[in-house]
Amino acid sequence: xxGTDLHQLSVAELAxxxxxxxxSATEAAQHFLKRIHTHQGLAAFxxxxxxxxxxxxxxxxxxxxxxxxxxxxxxxxAHKDIFVTRDFPSTAGSQMLAGYRSPFDATVVARLGQxxxxxxxxxGAVTLGKLSCDEFAMGSSNEAVAVPAxxxxxxxxxxxxxxxxxxxxGSSGGSAAAIAARLAPAATGTxxxxxxxxxxxxxxxxxxxxxxxxxxxYGMIAYASSLDQAGPMARSAEDCALxxxxxCGPDLDRDSTSLDLPAEDFSRSLNDKLDGLRIGIPKxxxxxxxxxxxxxxxxxxxxxxxxxxxxxxxxxxxxTELAIPVYYIIAPAEASSNLSxxxxxxFGHRAKDYTDLLDMYKKSRSQGFGEEVQRRIxxxxxxxxxxxxxxxxxxxxxxxxxxxxDFQNAFQQCDVIAGPAAPSVAWQxxxxxxxxxxxxxxDIYTLPxxxxxxxxxxxxxxxxxxxxxxxxxxxxxxxxxxxxxNAAHRYQLxxxxxxxxxxxx
Numbered sequence: 001x002x003g004t005d006l007h008q009l010s011v012a013e014l015a016x017x018x019x020x021x022x023x024s025a026t027e028a029a030q031h032f033l034k035r036i037h038t039h040q041g042l043a044a045f046x047x048x049x050x051x052x053x054x055x056x057x058x059x060x061x062x063x064x065x066x067x068x069x070x071x072x073x074x075x076x077x078a079h080k081d082i083f084v085t086r087d088f089p090s091t092a093g094s095q096m097l098a099g100y101r102s103p104f105d106a107t108v109v110a111r112l113g114q115x116x117x118x119x120x121x122x123x124g125a126v127t128l129g130k131l132s133c134d135e136f137a138m139g140s141s142n143e144a145v146a147v148p149a150x151x152x153x154x155x156x157x158x159x160x161x162x163x164x165x166x167x168x169x170g171s172s173g174g175s176a177a178a179i180a181a182r183l184a185p186a187a188t189g190t191x192x193x194x195x196x197x198x199x200x201x202x203x204x205x206x207x208x209x210x211x212x213x214x215x216x217x218y219g220m221i222a223y224a225s226s227l228d229q230a231g232p233m234a235r236s237a238e239d240c241a242l243x244x245x246x247x248c249g250p251d252l253d254r255d256s257t258s259l260d261l262p263a264e265d266f267s268r269s270l271n272d273k274l275d276g277l278r279i280g281i282p283k284x285x286x287x288x289x290x291x292x293x294x295x296x297x298x299x300x301x302x303x304x305x306x307x308x309x310x311x312x313x314x315x316x317x318x319x320t321e322l323a324i325p326v327y328y329i330i331a332p333a334e335a336s337s338n339l340s341x342x343x344x345x346x347f348g349h350r351a352k353d354y355t356d357l358l359d360m361y362k363k364s365r366s367q368g369f370g371e372e373v374q375r376r377i378x379x380x381x382x383x384x385x386x387x388x389x390x391x392x393x394x395x396x397x398x399x400x401x402x403x404x405x406d407f408q409n410a411f412q413q414c415d416v417i418a419g420p421a422a423p424s425v426a427w428q429x430x431x432x433x434x435x436x437x438x439x440x441x442x443d444i445y446t447l448p449x450x451x452x453x454x455x456x457x458x459x460x461x462x463x464x465x466x467x468x469x470x471x472x473x474x475x476x477x478x479x480x481x482x483x484x485x486n487a488a489h490r491y492q493l494x495x496x497x498x499x500x501x502x503x504x505x
Contacts, residue, residue: 006031007182008501011075011239014185018064018074025060025074029053029126032076036128036183039505040151042159044178045078047130048150052087056114056126063124072112072246073124078184080175081130082137083109083230084219088127092221093145094135096342096349096368106219107254108188108230108247123246128184132158132174135370136339137190137223140198140439142173143429144372157429160203161502162468166426169199175233176203181505186234186243190220192227193327194421194446197458200233201421201471204460206488206498207233208240211478212453213259216251224334225257227327227450236498237459237488241266244481266482270489275309277487280414284320285445291424297462297470298420301491304461305418308490315410315417319403323447326403328440329383329396330451335373336380342368375436404452407477416487417475420445421458425468449475459488460497469497 006028009017017023033050053076060074084090084102091097105116115122134144143157158173160166161181168177172189176199179187189196191209200207208231215230222228232243249263281302286295302312344350344364351363369377383392410417422442432438449456455478458471476484492498 007035009185010236011072011185011234011242015072015075015242019069021064025057025064025126026054028074029057029076029128032128032184036150039181039183040149041164042161042177042181042183043149043152043156044132044158044174044181044183045129045150046081046091046093046132046147046174047088049088049129053126053128059114060124060126068124070121070124071242075125075186076128076184077112077125078128078131078175078178078187079109080133080172080187080189082133082190082221083188084221085109085127085130088130090130090221091147092136093133093147094368094370094373095146098147098349100347102219104219107216107251109219111247111249112188112243131178131187134171134173135373136221136335137171137192137195137228138335138372138376139170140442141167141432142170142199143167144170144370146370159429160426161505162204163426163466165428166468167202167429169202169426171195172207172233173199176200176205176207179203179205179233179235180502182501186232186239188247189231189233191229191231191450192224192331193450194443196231196233197421197446197456197471197473198443200458201473202426202469204469204497204500205233205235206237206240206457206459207231208244208457208481208484209450209455210244210248210481211259211455213257214248214481216255216258218251218254222338224331225338226334227331236492237457237485238267238270241270241485241489261479264482266485269482269486272486273309274305274487274490277310277416278313278414279305279310280313280315280410280417282315282317282320282410282417282419284317285419289423289444290420291464293464294420294422294424294470297464298472301461301472302418304491304494308494313414315413317406317410317448319399319406320444320448322399323403323451324440324444326396326399327443327447327451328379329392330400332376332380333384333393334380336377336384339369339373339377344368372436400451403448407448407452407454411477416480416483419473421471421473422446425464425466425470445473454478455481455484457484457488459491461495462497
C-alpha cells in the first residue's frame with residue numbers, strides 16, 4: 001500500500017498497517033490533512049489545528065514504538081463539533097460558541113484518543129479536526145450551520161460528496177460527508193432523533209447509535225438530554241464495531257445517564273452466520289410516504305438477507321406516525337432547558353450594546369442563536385408553560401412509553417427490525433426552502449427507536465434517484481449492538497456498496 005492510497009484503507013486495515021510499522025501515525029495524519037485541504041469545498045470541517053494533530057500523531061508513534069497495541073493507536077479520526085475538545089475549538093456549529101475552547105475533552109473523545117489523567121490511556125486515535133453539524137445538532141440537512149467551515153469566509157452548508165448540489169443529511173452531515181469523501185477513515189456523530197443514521201444513509205456509509213446510556217454524554221454539548229447519544233460513523237460495520245468498543249463503557253462519576261455496564265467487544269460475533277435470524281418488517285415503514293427508488297433498494301437488501309439465511313417476519317409498530325409529534329414536543333422542551341445556560345454571562349456570545357441585564361440576555365440570545373434553534377426553544381418553552389404542560393408534554397411522555405412497548409411486543413416475534421433509514425434519498429440543498437416541517441417529516445423512520453432508547457444502525461444497500469445512496473436501518477433490542485453489527489457485517493461481506501467511492505474522491 002503506497003502513501004497515496006492510505007485513504008482507501010478501512011480503520012481495521014489502517015490500524016494493522018500501523019501496528020506492523022508499514023506506515024507511521026505521522027504519515028497517516030499528514031496524508032489526511034492534505035486531503036482535507038484539497039477538498040475544502042465540501043465544507044465538512046469547522047476547525048483544524050495541524051500542530052495539535054501532528055503532536056498527537058508523534059505521541060502515537062512513540063506508543064507504537066514501545067510495543068503498545070491499543071486498538072486504534074495512530075488511526076486518524078475526526079469529531080463532530082458537538083464534543084468538547086481541549087486542542088480544538090468547540091462551537092456546536094453556532095455563533096453562540098464561536099471561538100470557545102474547552103478546558104477538557106469529552107469522555108468519548110478521551111476514550112477514542114489519548115485518554116485523560118483520571119481515566120487512563122485511550123484507544124490512541126489521532127484527532128484530525130472538528131466536523132460541521134447543524135447548530136446545536138438541530139437539523140436534518142446540515143444547512144443550519146452558523147459558523148464558517150475551514151477555507152470558507154461565511155457559514156456554508158456541507159455538500160454531499162455524491163452530488164455537491166445535495167445535502168449530506170443532518171445533524172452529523174459533516175461526519176458523513178468526510179467519511180464518504182475519504183477525508184477521514186471514521187468520525188464520531190451524535191444521534192438525538194436519527195442524526196447518525198440519516199446522514200449515513202444519505203452519504204452511503206455505516207453508522208450506529210447505541211442503546212441510550214451506552215456512551216457517556218459527558219462533554220457532549222446537550223440538545224435533548226433524554227435522547228442524545230454518541231456513536232461511531234465509518235465505512236463498514238467492522239470499523240464501527242472497533243470504534244464502538246472503544247467509546248462505550250460506564251462513566252458514572254460524570255454522567256448520571258451512563259449505564260453501569262462494563263465495556264464490551266462489539267466485534268466478538270461479527271462473523272456469526274445469520275441462519276435463522278428473524279428480521280421484522282414493520283408494515284408502517286413501507287407505506288405511501290416511502291419513495292419508490294428507496295423501496296426498491298430496501299427490498300433487494302431484504303432478499304439478500306434471505307439468501308444469507310435470515311427469515312423475514314411481518315410485524316407492526318402501530319404508533320409509528322405519532323413519533324414525529326411526540327419527538328417535536330419532548331426534544332424542544334429539553335432543548336429550551338439545556339440552552340438556557342447560554343445567556344451571555346459566563347461564556348458564549350455576549351451582545352456588544354445593551355441597556356440592562358434583561359436587554360443583554362435578549363440581544364445575546366437573539367444574535368447568538370440561529371433561526372432553527374430559536375424556533376425549537378420557543379416551541380419547548382411553550383409546551384412546558386403553565387396550562388400546556390399537561391396537554392402537550394405529559395401526553396407526549398405517555399405516548400413515548402407506548403412506542404417503547406410497541407417495540408417490545410415486536411421483539412417477541414423477531415430478533416432485529418429492518419426498514420428504510422429515510423423516506424427518500426438526499427434532497428437538493430435549499431430543497432425544503434422555508435418549510436422546517438419537511439425536514440421534520442424526513443425523520444419518521446429513525447425517531448421511534450430514538451424515543452424508545454433502542455440501538456439503531458444504517459448501512460448502504462444501493463442507489464436511488466440521481467445515483468444517490470440508500471441506507472437500510474436495522475433496529476435491535478436494548479444492548480443488542482453486537483447483533484446489529486453482525487447482521488450488517490455479514491451483508492457487507494456479500495455486497496460491495498460500502499466500498500463504493502463518490503467520483504473525484
